Amino acid sequence: MNKKLLIVLSVSIVAIVPILTTTASAQNLYINDLRLKAGIDWLNTQGVTQISTSTWPLSANEIERGLQGAQFTNAVQQQVIQSIQTRLSQDRDSLVKASGEIMLQSDRQSLPQTFGDDQLAGQQISGSVGLSEANWEFNLQATFKNDELIDDDSDFSFKGSYIAGMAANQWLIAGKIPAWWGPGHDGSLIRGDASIPVTGFTMQRDTQTAPTYKYLNWVGPWQYQLFAGQLDDYDAVPDAKLFGARLAASPLPWLEVGASRTFMWGGEGRPDSISSFGDAILGTKDNGDNDNGDPANQLGGFDARVQLAPLFNVPASVYGQYVGEDEAGGLPAKNMYLAGIDYASAAMGKPYQLYAEYTDTRTSGEVRGISYDHGTYTDGYYQQGYPLGYALGGDAESVALGGRLWLDGRNFIHAKLQHAKVNQSGELDRRTGEADNQAFPMADKLTAIDVSWEHQLQPLTKLTTRLWAVDADNRSSDIGAGIGLELATY
Template identity: 30%
Template sequence: MNQFVLVFIVSALVLITPKVWCSPWIGTLEPQLHRDLETLSEWGVLDAAVTSFPVPWKGIAQQLESVNPDQLAAIPSIAAKRLKHYLKVHQTQAGQSVISLYAANEDSRFTDFSGLQAQKVQFNITKEMYVGRWAGQISANYGRAGKKHFDESFIAYQFGDWNLRLGSMSQWWGPAQSSSLILSNNARPIPSLALSRSEATRSNHKLLKYLGPWFFTMQVGQLENERHIADTKIWSTRFNFKPISNLEVGVSWNAMWGGKGRGNSLSDFVDVITFETECISTIENCVDGLDSPIGNHHAGIDFIYTAQVFERPVSFYGQRIGEDKREYFNVTDSATLLGISSYFLGSKIYLESSDTNVDCSNQAVPSYNCYYEHGVYKSGYRFYDRSIGSTFDSDAKALTFGIKKQFQNGDLLDIEINRLELNRDEIKPSPVVNGLQEELIRLSGSYQTQFGDWLVKAGADIFHGDIDYGLDSNVKSKTNSLFYAQIKYRLN
C-alpha cells in the first residue's frame, strides 16, 4: 500500500465538507483511554464489549453522557471523568494535532499496551480529522538514519452500523494487560482494509439483541517486502460479545497467505478461508499426515469473567490460541494465557501467566521452535521482525505481576514485574532472544503527567538474570537497563 497516496486522500477529504462529526474510536491518540473503558465495564457502569482495541465511541458515547461521576466510587469516577472530557473534546473540535518525541538509551526489547515501539529515537507529527461521516488520521514518524513511515495513518467512512477503514492502526485483541497471543501492538500496525461494526454495544435488532453487546471486524492486510516471502497477505477477523453482563467472550482468526511466488487471486483467498490443503512435502502424491491447510493459520478463543467481591470487581480471564493445522476448526498446537485482576488502594492489580513453549504435534519427534513459525512462511508470524502476537514471542514462559494507578489529576503510574524463561533449547529463531537461553527478571515502570497541553511520560526497564552462552555451560549473570522519555504537545 502506498501510504503517501493515503495521506493525500485524507488531506483532500478535509476540504470536501465542513460538517464536523466525531472520531470513530476511543484511544487512537491516547491508548490509556482504553484502561478507563475497561474500568467502567468491570465496575458495571458501561455495558459494552471492550476486549478489541480500539473500541468505537458510537453507543458508548450515549451511555457515557448519562453517567454522573460524582455518584460513583473513586476508581470508576476518575475513569468516567477522563472519558467524558475526551468525548467533549471530540465533539467540539474538527480534529486534533499532536507532536511527540520519544527517546531512549537503547532500543526497547519488549513493548506494552502503551504502544511505545522499539526505535531508540522517534519524532512524530499526527493530525486527526473528522468531516461528516469521514474520519482520518495522518501520522508521520521519523527515526534514526532518515527512516520514516506513516504508521497509525488511516481513512475511515461510517455507514449505518458499519465502518470501512483503509490504513494502519494499532490493535489489541484479548483481555490481558501484558500481552496478547494473537494480535497486540508489539509489532508495527499492519496496513489493512477493514470492515468493522461501528459500535460495541447492544444491537436493537430483534435477533442480535440476544447476543448482548458485541463487536465484529474482518480485515485484509499486507506484510512487508523484506521477508522470506515478500508482500505476504494476512486475513484477520474477530467477534467478541457479552452474552451475560459479567462475561465477555472473543473468537479470533488470522491467516497468512499469498505473497511473491504464491497464489494471490480471489480464488486462492477462498481456498485459504475454506481450509483447502496442500502438501508440505515435495512429492506429487501427498500421503496422510503430510497435507496441511493452505496458509499460516492462528485461531482461538478468549474470555473474561468479572465477579463482584467485597464491593469491587475481580476478573478472571484467559486466552487459548493455536496454530490451525488440522482441517476446518480443529485448532491444535495451542499456547495459553491466564490471568486475574482486581482493584486495591485505588489501583488495578493483575497477575498473568503465558506460555508459548509449544510442543508441536505435527513433528515426527518432540520439537519446539514451531509456534509462530511456518514451513512455507519462514519469516514466521511477525511483521518487521517483531511478533504480531505475544511481546515475548514463541518458546517463552512469562509470569507477570502489574499495578496500574490512576490519580485524581489524571496522572498515570504503571509498574510491572516479569519472570521470563526464554528459548530453552537455544535454537529459537525469534529476534528477541538471539539464540540464547535466558532466565530473566524484568522490572518496568513509567509515570505520565500533564502540564496544560504538554503530556510527559518517563519510564525504565531493568533486566537481571542468567544467560546461557552455550559454551561448556558458560552461564553468566547480567543486568541491563533501558531509560526512556516521551513528550507530547497538543497544538489544538
C-alpha cells in the first residue's frame, strides 16, 4: 500500500507542477494540529469566534473566515488571535515548503494517546516537501522509524502524505492522513487518530458558510466529510475497505450538532456487488448476496457541543458524543459514550484552558466484548491492532483532566491526568488467540500523567519535549521522556 501511495503521489505531483502559478498561497489544509485546535477552542469558548473543530482536516480559509468575524474585547483574546494568524501565515511567501524532524523517546507502551499524537516510534526521522497553490496542495512525507509502537512490517512510512484539489468550495484529498470526528479533546468514539492513518480519499467543504437558500439558511455554518479507503494488514478479511460520512452544523451561535457513520465492507471472500454496497450504506439489511448473511461492520452516532458564553456569559462549554455498534428503530444501539466540559480564561495575562472528559466504550454500560468487535471482520474496529475510534479501544472507562497554557507566543504547555480501566472484557480473537486491541491487550487499570512543552526556538525551528508516568496494575509501570526538533524552510 505504501508503494502504491508513493507512485500515485509522485505521478500526481509531476502532473500538477506545470500548471501551478509562481506565487503560492499559504498552507490550505491543516492536519490534526493540537496547538492550533487548542487556540481555536479557546477563542470559541470565550465567545470570540465560531469555528468548528469537530471535523479534521481543517481548511485555512475556514479558519481565516472565522477570525475575520472575531469579536475580541481584551488584549489576551487579541493575543490568541494573533498567534493563530501567525501560524497561518508562516509559509505564505514560499513556493516549495520543506521540513525535517527528528524525534527520540523512551518506550511508551502504556501511555494513552491523545489528539494529534503521531510520534509512534522510539526513534524516527521525517522529511517532507510540499507545495500549496490556491486550489491545489500536495505534501510528500517520508519517515524512517525504529522501535515503533505500531508494527506495520516496515521501517519506512509515508503517513502524512497527500495530494488535494479544490473546486466549487469542495476539497478532494487523496493520501494517508488522519481524521477526527467529534467534539472530544482526548478522543473520538468513531474516527480518531490513534492508529496509523488509513490510506484513501476524503471529500469535504473548504469554507463552512451557511446555505444561501432561504429555507435552509437556518442550518447555519455546516461541514460534511466523506471517506473511502482500504485498511492495511487487516488479516481477518484482507483488502477490507473502510467508508465513512459525517455531517456537522451550527444552527445557533451556541450550538453545534453532528452525525457520523462508518462501515467496513468488502475484502477477500466478502460480497462486493453494487447491491451489497447499497445495503451497507442503508444499514438496514445484511449483505444479501453472501450465503451466511453477515452484515458489514457498522458504527454510527451523534454528537453535540453547547457554548455557554453566548447564553450565560460564562467562558465554558459542554459536549457529548454517543456511538452505537448496532441499530434499533433507526437509532444507534449498544452504545458507547463520551462527555466533557471545558473552561477558557487567563491568569496574569496568560491564556489557559481546562477540561474534564469521561469516556465509556463498554456496551451501554456493560462489559460484553461487543464494542469495536465483529463476527465477520474479526480483527475488529482496529488497524494493525490500534483503534480506528477511541484510543483505549473497546470495553474501557476513562476519566481525564487536562489543561493547556500559553506562556507566550513561543511556548505552549499541555498536561493531562488520566485514570482508566482498559480492555475489561479481556476477550481474545477466536481466529488468532490474541487480543484485537494491541494498544491495551489485557484487562488493566492505569493512571497516567502526561506533560508536553512546545517551544518555538526560531520562526522556522521548533523544540518539543514530553514527560510522562504511567502506573498500571498488570503491565510494568512506565516513566518516560521524549524530545523532538523540527526544522522548516519556507
